[in-house]
Amino acid sequence: EDKVVQSPLSLVVHEGDTVTLNCSYEVTNFRSLLWYKQEKKAPTFLFMLTSSGIEKKSGRLSSILDKKELFSILNITATQTGDSAVYLCVLRGQGGSEKLVFGKGTKLTVNP
Amino acid sequence: GAVVSQHPSRVICKSGTSVKIECRSLDFQATTMFWYRQFPKKSLMLMATSNEGSKATYEQGVEKDKFLINHASLTLSTLTVTSAHPEDSSFYICSASPFGGLSNQPQHFGDGTRLSIL
Numbered sequence: 001e002d003k004v005v006q007s008p009l010s011l012v013v014h015e016g017d018t019v020t021l022n023c024s025y026e027v028t029n030f031r032s033l034l035w036y037k038q039e040k041k042a043p044t045f046l047f048m049l050t051s052s053g054i055e056k057k058s059g060r061l062s063s064i065l066d067k068k069e070l071f072s073i074l075n076i077t078a079t080q081t082g083d084s085a086v087y088l089c090v091l092r093g094q095g096g097s098e099k100l101v102f103g104k105g106t107k108l109t110v111n112p
Numbered sequence: 113g114a115v116v117s118q119h120p121s122r123v124i125c126k127s128g129t130s131v132k133i134e135c136r137s138l139d140f141q142a143t144t145m146f147w148y149r150q151f152p153k154k155s156l157m158l159m160a161t162s163n164e165g166s167k168a169t170y171e172q173g174v175e176k177d178k179f180l181i182n183h184a185s186l187t188l189s190t191l192t193v194t195s196a197h198p199e200d201s202s203f204y205i206c207s208a209s210p211f212g213g214l215s216n217q218p219q220h221f222g223d224g225t226r227l228s229i230l
Contacts, residue, residue, distance in 0.1 A: 031216075032216065032218075034218050034219070036221075041223045041224050042118070042205045042221035042222055042223050042224040043156075043205075043221050044221070045218050045219075045220060045221075048216075048218045050216070088155065088156075092219070099158065099161075100146075100156075100158070100207075100219065102155045102156055103155065104154075104155050105155055
């Protein structure tokens with residue numbers, strides 16, 4: 001059965017800290033790995049990773065995929081209180097399948 | 113960028129009422145849309161795949177007569193919760209991606225509908 005495991009499940013840091021969120025997976029033949037941020041509403045898209053070793057970056061956030069080790073990380077530097085959210089790691093199936101396999105998420109709390 | 117609009121954002125109604133939730137892709141066509149349900153502090157649970165012009169595909173354990181899905185156009189899918197009861201109270205979210213299953217575009221989510229059945 002396809003599985004996505006995120007760690008830690010919960011993390012509390014202070015503003016300015018750097019955090020690394022982990023995502024490991026056991027999914028056969030996936031097309032892409034996506035990271036989403038969910039606050040009080042629906043998830044908002046952050047990154048889509050398809051190739052191993054290529055870092056995607058957006059401001060203070062960056063992410064990378066290691067297909068050999070079946071692992072991805074999401075880094076957030078100089079965290080701000082607005083980064084507090086649940087971060088979801090999601091895998092998308094191969095071929096015509098749009099089915100997503102969700103991790104349980106990492107709840108990040110950034111305190112002032 | 114791709115935008116998915118969901119309406120209404122919040123519904124409060126009495127037990128026995130049927131509630132319709134709309135999901136629209138605003139700047140792209142979506143042959144496939146997805147409906148999820150999310151319980152508090154849990155991840156999204158796929159309920160069904162909505163297919164334009166054909167029947168929806170429901171996940172195991174989801175009652176298709178309870179959760180009616182209609183995908184009548186390339187930009188609109190609706191989910192109707194029929195004869196809703198308090199246990200149907202939840203956060204319902206739709207998603208879609210441009211060009212459907214053959215694209216390399218990410219799925220984008222609507223803002224969700226919080227349904228409360230009294």
